Amino acid sequence: xxSDTATPEELxxxxxxxxxxxxxxxxxxxxxxxxxxxxxPARVAxxxxxxxxxxxxxxxxxxxxxxxxxxxxxxxxxxxxxxxxxxxQMAMVVEQLRALGETAKRQNDRLGRLxxxxxxxxxxxxxxxxxxxxxxxxxxKVTPEALGLLLDDAEDSERISAEERxxxxxxxxxxRTRRKDTGDELWMATEVAARIHRDDVERADxxxxxxxxxxSAGVVPCVAGASxxxxxxxxxxxxGVLVILPAEWRVADAA
Numbered sequence: 001x002x003s004d005t006a007t008p009e010e011l012x013x014x015x016x017x018x019x020x021x022x023x024x025x026x027x028x029x030x031x032x033x034x035x036x037x038x039x040x041p042a043r044v045a046x047x048x049x050x051x052x053x054x055x056x057x058x059x060x061x062x063x064x065x066x067x068x069x070x071x072x073x074x075x076x077x078x079x080x081x082x083x084x085x086x087x088x089q090m091a092m093v094v095e096q097l098r099a100l101g102e103t104a105k106r107q108n109d110r111l112g113r114l115x116x117x118x119x120x121x122x123x124x125x126x127x128x129x130x131x132x133x134x135x136x137x138x139x140x141k142v143t144p145e146a147l148g149l150l151l152d153d154a155e156d157s158e159r160i161s162a163e164e165r166x167x168x169x170x171x172x173x174x175x176r177t178r179r180k181d182t183g184d185e186l187w188m189a190t191e192v193a194a195r196i197h198r199d200d201v202e203r204a205d206x207x208x209x210x211x212x213x214x215x216s217a218g219v220v221p222c223v224a225g226a227s228x229x230x231x232x233x234x235x236x237x238x239x240g241v242l243v244i245l246p247a248e249w250r251v252a253d254a255a
Contacts, residue, residue, distance in 0.1 A: 120192040122246075123224050124173050127190075130224065130246045135180045136188065142174040154214030168210040177220075187211060187219040188242075196228035196243070201235045 018025045123130065128139040142150075148169055155165040173190040189208040193200045200223050208221035222242040223232075236243050 119194060119225065120172050123190060123192050127173065127175055127188075130244055131177075134242070134244075136177040136186075136220070137180050138176075138178045139188075140176045142176065147171065147174050150211075151214055159216070160210055160214050164210045164213075168207045168214070171207045171211075174211070184218070187215060187217060188222050189219050190222040190224055190244075193223070193225045194227075196223050196225040196232045198229070198231040198235050200225070201232050201239065201241050205239050205241050 018028060124141055127141065131139055151160065151165045151169050154160045155162060160168070171189055172192045175188045175190070176185065177188050178185050189204060189211050191200045191204040191207070204221040204223050208219045211219045220242055221239070222244060223236070224244040224246070226245065228236070228243060228245065233243075235241070
């Protein structure tokens with residue numbers, strides 16, 4: 001009776017045949033493996049190829065993206081540098097403008113003082129002309145030396161305090177005058193400014209009152225200038241300070 005089971009010797013012969021005969025080996029493989037299993041290596045190889053191609057494409061796209069990011073970073077760096085440069089330039093411009101503003105302010109202050117000194121000198125020398133349309137006549141200026149002596153005498157006799165003397169001695173101009181209608185002799189205490197402000201009016205009124213005590217006589221407070229601001233004008237109306245705006249000064253101020 002023939003057995004269906006191969007003996008070890010037969011198995012060894014089959015293995016030697018498979019190893020030595022490629023056709024036999026392929027025949028056995030087709031008999032044992034299904035078509036799907038036989039095709040699997042080729043399909044795996046194809047999938048591996050596709051995967052490699054996709055990875056290569058992705059790598060290429062990533063390289064392009066990296067290059068674009070590098071370009072963008074470079075452009076941002078350049079823009080940042082330009083912004084920094086512009087910021088520095090703006091800071092320099094601001095500093096220059098500030099310096100110019102300070103210089104202009106100093107020049108304006110200097111010109112204002114020069115205008116004030118020029119107008120003060122004009123007032124002292126030509127008060128009679130500027131007061132021609134008012135009720136005051138026989139205008140006579142008091143020199144700074146005489147003004148100081150008057151205040152010193154008043155302080156010595158305790159008619160005014162030392163503080164009042166030190167303030168009043170800075171008056172721009174003091175004149176003796178007479179009223180046209182009554183003939184009464186008076187004094188006129190004048191503060192001069194290119195543009196009359198509230199503090200000019202307050203100073204004229206305060207110093208005129210000090211001279212009233214020092215001289216024991218009537219003193220007219222006066223402000224003279226090329227123009228007057230609204231606050232000063234309102235104070236003039238409430239205090240009765242005389243305002244003189246010579247026409248030639250107004251023309252100079254407008255110019």
